[in-house]
Amino acid sequence: AMRLFSKDNNISKTAKITLLQLSRDDDPVVRRECIRVFGALPDYPECFPKPLDPAIILRLQELTNDPEPGVQLEAIRTLSRLIE
Numbered sequence: 001a002m003r004l005f006s007k008d009n010n011i012s013k014t015a016k017i018t019l020l021q022l023s024r025d026d027d028p029v030v031r032r033e034c035i036r037v038f039g040a041l042p043d044y045p046e047c048f049p050k051p052l053d054p055a056i057i058l059r060l061q062e063l064t065n066d067p068e069p070g071v072q073l074e075a076i077r078t079l080s081r082l083i084e
Contacts, residue, residue, distance in 0.1 A: 001037040005047050012047070020059055028068035035063060035071070039078035052082060 003015035023034040038056050041048045060082070063075035 001033070004037060005044055007047065016053070016056070020055060023059055023063065028066070028071050031063065031066065031068070031071045032074045035060065035074045035078050039074075039081055042082065057082065 001015070001019065003011050004019060006012045006015070019034045019037055023031050025031055025034075038060065041053075041056075057079070060075050060079045064072055064079065066072050066075065
């Protein structure tokens, strides 16, 4: 997750792809942690001048329909924070 915040674009891009894949994990705890990382993007504007990455937003929208209520809630909260 910390690699997402790298100033090296290649490292950050690879981390984003990995987190998007992990957000499909069978374990709801893993999915929630991925959501929390994406929710931290606005806290680091120097790394992410445009935190509204369409792939991340789409995945968060998908996770609002997750079978696990805690994952749904985390996705809804994160989306509202990113889209404010």
